[in-house]
Amino acid sequence: EAGVAQSPRYKIIEKRQSVAFWCNPISGHATLYWYQQILGQGPKLLIQFQNNGVVDDSQLPKDRFSAERLKGVDSTLKIQPAKLEDSAVYLCASRGGGGNTGELFFGEGSRLTVL
Amino acid sequence: GDSVTQMEGPVTLSEEAFLTINCTYTATGYPSLFWYVQYPGEGLQLLLKATKADDKGSNKGFEATYRKETTSFHLEKGSVQVSDSAVYFCALSGQRNTPLVFGKGTRLSVIA
Numbered sequence: 001e002a003g004v005a006q007s008p009r010y011k012i013i014e015k016r017q018s019v020a021f022w023c024n025p026i027s028g029h030a031t032l033y034w035y036q037q038i039l040g041q042g043p044k045l046l047i048q049f050q051n052n053g054v055v056d057d058s059q060l061p062k063d064r065f066s067a068e069r070l071k072g073v074d075s076t077l078k079i080q081p082a083k084l085e086d087s088a089v090y091l092c093a094s095r096g097g098g099g100n101t102g103e104l105f106f107g108e109g110s111r112l113t114v115l
Numbered sequence: 116g117d118s119v120t121q122m123e124g125p126v127t128l129s130e131e132a133f134l135t136i137n138c139t140y141t142a143t144g145y146p147s148l149f150w151y152v153q154y155p156g157e158g159l160q161l162l163l164k165a166t167k168a169d170d171k172g173s174n175k176g177f178e179a180t181y182r183k184e185t186t187s188f189h190l191e192k193g194s195v196q197v198s199d200s201a202v203y204f205c206a207l208s209g210q211r212n213t214p215l216v217f218g219k220g221t222r223l224s225v226i227a
Contacts, residue, residue: 004158033214042119042204042217043159056214091159093215101147101166101208104215106159 002026004107006092012113018080021110024073025094031055033104034067034077035091043091049075082114117142121205121218128195128225136190136221138179138205146207148172148181148188149215153202162190162203195225 005024013019025032030051035043046065048056052072060067064083069075079086089109095102122137140146150162150172163172165181165188172179177192188205202222206215 040219042206042219043215044217045214048214093159101164103149103161103164106151108158 004092004094004105006090006107006110008110009108010111010113012115013082015084015114016081018078019082019112020079021077021090021092021112023075023077023092023107025075025092026096026105029094029096029105030072031095032069032075033093033095034075035093037089037091037109039088046077046090079112082112084114087112087114117146117207117209117216119205119207119216119218121203121221124202124220124222126221126223128223130197130225130227131194132225134190134192134195134199134223136203136205136223138188138190138218140186140188140205140207142186142207142209144210146209148179149206149208150177150179150188150190151204151206151217153204153220155201159204195223197225197227199223200225 032049034046037043046060047067049069052069067077089111091109092107093104118141147166149164151159152162153159163174165172168183170181179190202220204220205218
């Protein structure tokens with residue numbers, strides 16, 4: 001079974017530029033999450049999708065971050081304009097079911113450096 | 116809101132030493148509890164989980180018991196190996212299909 005795919009693995013940009021990250025979850029997984037992991041900290045949820053609908057985006061900085069999952073499969077996270085403090089690893093995860101007992105499967109992450 | 120507190124790292128141990136990484140949580144209702152591990156250069160992967168009080172999760176020699184009375188889920192291993200060097204994250208999922216809430220992570224280094 002293929003895992004969660006993310007790209008690009010690494011990205012370096014100047015502040016105020018824009019960047020987009022892509023995620024393809026495990027086939028059949030209805031729930032998709034984007035997390036931000038700043039160096040030395042645990043992952044923090046940015047947004048949760050159920051199929052193509054947003055379940056929770058309360059922690060997404062909506063003035064600069066946006067995310068979509070148009071067909072309920074793959075997803076894109078965009079940052080525009082980027083700030084220095086956005087330097088982090090952006091993790092995508094998916095979950096097939098099981099309520100709150102189900103495992104989240106993570107991609108390898110996209111590491112963003114903002115200069 | 117729900118939260119997880121785990122011991123600060125880094126933790127450095129000699130091979131075959133006993134490992135404990137403390138984790139306590141705050142949550143309403145009956146959360147499920149997880150330990151995830153992140154090996155160098157790899158993504159997060161589930162190590163073990165427990166979904167109700169007094170359950171014990173175990174995998175690869177690691178164990179953790181869901182203690183509701185002390186709101187804890189401490190990770191233990193009797194004899195660590197160099198290959199266990201990684202960052203360990205305690206996490207909880209509070210209600211149905213809610214996302215995981217993570218602790219800050221504990222870096223473990225095992226030296227031969």
